[in-house]
Amino acid sequence: MKRTLGLISILLILIFVTYTIGNYLDAKNTKLLIADQYCGPTDLSAQIEIGHAAGNVYGNLTLQNISNKECKIIGNNFVDATYTVQNISVSQQGQASVSIYRLQPNQKVYSMVHYPNGPQCSGTKAAPISFSYKISPTASIEFKDANGQTNQEIMTCLSLTEPTDVQVWSLFSNSIINP
Numbered sequence: 001m002k003r004t005l006g007l008i009s010i011l012l013i014l015i016f017v018t019y020t021i022g023n024y025l026d027a028k029n030t031k032l033l034i035a036d037q038y039c040g041p042t043d044l045s046a047q048i049e050i051g052h053a054a055g056n057v058y059g060n061l062t063l064q065n066i067s068n069k070e071c072k073i074i075g076n077n078f079v080d081a082t083y084t085v086q087n088i089s090v091s092q093q094g095q096a097s098v099s100i101y102r103l104q105p106n107q108k109v110y111s112m113v114h115y116p117n118g119p120q121c122s123g124t125k126a127a128p129i130s131f132s133y134k135i136s137p138t139a140s141i142e143f144k145d146a147n148g149q150t151n152q153e154i155m156t157c158l159s160l161t162e163p164t165d166v167q168v169w170s171l172f173s174n175s176i177i178n179p
Helices: 002-035
Strands: 044-053 056-065 071-074 080-083 088-092 100-103 108-116 124-134 140-142 152-157 164-168
Touching (some): 044 140, 080 088, 108 124
Parallel strands (some): 088 164
Antiparallel strands (some): 071 100, 080 124, 108 164, 124 152
16 A cells, blocks of 8 residues: 555656646747747838938938847848839849847847939939838838838939949848948
């Protein structure tokens, strides 16, 4: 009888230890899974601040984690430009950065775009252009100005044979100073 009670006690202790370790590992794995999730568009603020200087337009871009949890974004993409005119060419500048950024709440990453303020051509017209970034394999986010607008104005040449070059960069962990 004592032997049976002893075996039952050992069995109960083993069940308790297994249950405790299992709960600990589940909690730890859950925390790792949450930290390993991609940021969604609602987790981020994507801002563009346009500045004009000596015939150039620079757009300083900021992605900020506005959620209360850590999340990650793809780091080695370049900013995408969307436009309706046919004579814009987009060139990628610099090297792609780290493959993944893990953003803590309120943490920011930065990028930049550049294009001429008035291209040197036979005639110009204003056209809309917007910028976005692919933050995960399934989601992108559009950059908005202080007025909440995604479309920015770009001056383009009237002639289709005179393209306007738009330069885009990847992400950086530090703020970019205009070249």
